[in-house]
Amino acid sequence: MKALVGANLIDGTGAPVVNDTTLLIDGERIVAVGPQAAVELPPNTEIINVKGYTLLPGLIDCHDHLASKGYELSDRWGLTEPVSLQHLRTAKVLEQTLAAGYTCVRDGAWLDVGFKQAVEEGLYPGPRLVLSVAIISPTGGLGDHVCGAGHHKPWGDNPLLPPGVANGVDGVRAKVREMVRVGADVIKFATTGGASSRQGHGPKDIAFGADEVKALITEARALGRKTMCHALGGPGLRMAIEQGAGSIEHGCYLSEDPDLLKMMADQNTFFVPTFEIYEFHSTVSAPHMVERAKALMRVHEESMHQALAAGVKVVPGTDAGGYVHGDNAREIELLVERGMSTMQAIQAATGWAAECVGLQDDIGTLTPGKLADLLVVDGDPVRDIGVLRDQKRFKLVMKGGDDFVNNIAAPALQPVG
Ligand SMILES: [Zn+2]
Numbered sequence: 001m002k003a004l005v006g007a008n009l010i011d012g013t014g015a016p017v018v019n020d021t022t023l024l025i026d027g028e029r030i031v032a033v034g035p036q037a038a039v040e041l042p043p044n045t046e047i048i049n050v051k052g053y054t055l056l057p058g059l060i061d062c063h064d065h066l067a068s069k070g071y072e073l074s075d076r077w078g079l080t081e082p083v084s085l086q087h088l089r090t091a092k093v094l095e096q097t098l099a100a101g102y103t104c105v106r107d108g109a110w111l112d113v114g115f116k117q118a119v120e121e122g123l124y125p126g127p128r129l130v131l132s133v134a135i136i137s138p139t140g141g142l143g144d145h146v147c148g149a150g151h152h153k154p155w156g157d158n159p160l161l162p163p164g165v166a167n168g169v170d171g172v173r174a175k176v177r178e179m180v181r182v183g184a185d186v187i188k189f190a191t192t193g194g195a196s197s198r199q200g201h202g203p204k205d206i207a208f209g210a211d212e213v214k215a216l217i218t219e220a221r222a223l224g225r226k227t228m229c230h231a232l233g234g235p236g237l238r239m240a241i242e243q244g245a246g247s248i249e250h251g252c253y254l255s256e257d258p259d260l261l262k263m264m265a266d267q268n269t270f271f272v273p274t275f276e277i278y279e280f281h282s283t284v285s286a287p288h289m290v291e292r293a294k295a296l297m298r299v300h301e302e303s304m305h306q307a308l309a310a311g312v313k314v315v316p317g318t319d320a321g322g323y324v325h326g327d328n329a330r331e332i333e334l335l336v337e338r339g340m341s342t343m344q345a346i347q348a349a350t351g352w353a354a355e356c357v358g359l360q361d362d363i364g365t366l367t368p369g370k371l372a373d374l375l376v377v378d379g380d381p382v383r384d385i386g387v388l389r390d391q392k393r394f395k396l397v398m399k400g401g402d403d404f405v406n407n408i409a410a411p412a413l414q415p416v417g
């Protein structure tokens with residue numbers, strides 16, 4: 001066994017910091033945690049001295065695109081580089097993201113199951129992965145790849161992955177089954193356009209009918225999958241919530257329909273605002289995307305305030321992929337900049353996020369029985385949330401009891417007693 005001794009503990013449940021703790025790990029799981037005096041160490045426990053540092057659960061990104069590298073159409077369509085090189089870049093992104101303290105990522109499309117298998121086999125380091133594989137939408141929707149000139153690309157970034165387009169109740173049910181067949185852990189779908197979607201399919205334009213969304217969610221549930229729905233505003237957003245989507249991705253215009261927030265709170269629908277991507281789009285994307293992103297920023301922030309007031313769990317998702325990878329904690333900082341308390345933002349990125357991605361029995365809080373996915377930092381993120389972005393301060397990143405980052409002096413052995 002091994003024990004982290006002396007840290008100030010943030011356990012991910014929202015409870016206040018406990019100073020001077022011990023966390024005992026047996027293999028990949030936590031067996032005991034609490035004030036030092038309350039945790040007895042078995043003989044020959046490896047002691048890791050983390051006195052004065054902060055210990056918190058490994059961070060969770062509820063919406064990433066690990067395999068995406070930019071918004072340039074030629075990159076998005078995979079036209080500029082051989083597939084092998086693209087895959088190696090993606091592997092590097094997995095490693096970078098784990099080094100950023102992210103021990104779990106829910107991928108919002110285009111990462112295939114081979115990456116997850118490689119991580120689980122220990123072939124390559126990366127976060128635990130919850131995959132959606134592709135975005136399901138109708139013809140002309142978010143998952144349908146068309147360019148401004150009218151060219152159409154029927155497959156996703158990887159020609160071996162199923163395309164996301166499905167129409168009609170039967171088509172949608174079959175598509176859900178197809179996604180599960182290729183390894184989807186969660187079913188991603190889109191009921192509106194977005195900031196980065198084609199001209200003519202904007203943030204409040206609806207995609208799918210209620211019968212299709214109902215069939216999709218019913219089929220996903222039958223196969224034991226949660227759902228995540230890209231929806232920004234208007235009737236498509238309402239439809240997704242009314243039909244019971246597991247999480248709303250982006251949800252920028254939620255505050256325009258406050259009754260939806262109550263519905264989300266009642267049915268425990270998570271809200272993943274993804275502020276980071278709009279910060280990006282509002283400055284550097286194509287003109288129609290800049291315009292859309294600027295238009296929604298204030299209402300988006302208001303949506304978060306109202307969601308929290310209504311009791312909706314708001315969790316961080318970066319929507320990384322179009323821009324830099326490995327700075328995922330910027331999203332946690334943005335949650336704080338837009339009005340969350342630091343402790344609430346940490347809970348959002350750990351305990352709540354684990355619930356959102358469906359892994360709450362195994363990760364998200366540092367409590368006995370959970371996997372030892374954790375982060376030790378030199379600094380106090382409750383006082384300065386920016387500490388979570390500063391990898392120079394990272395002392396330990398551990399996943400399932402194994403160190404990935406370890407900048408701590410060599411451990412001592414507890415004498416046999
Ligand atoms: Zn996304």
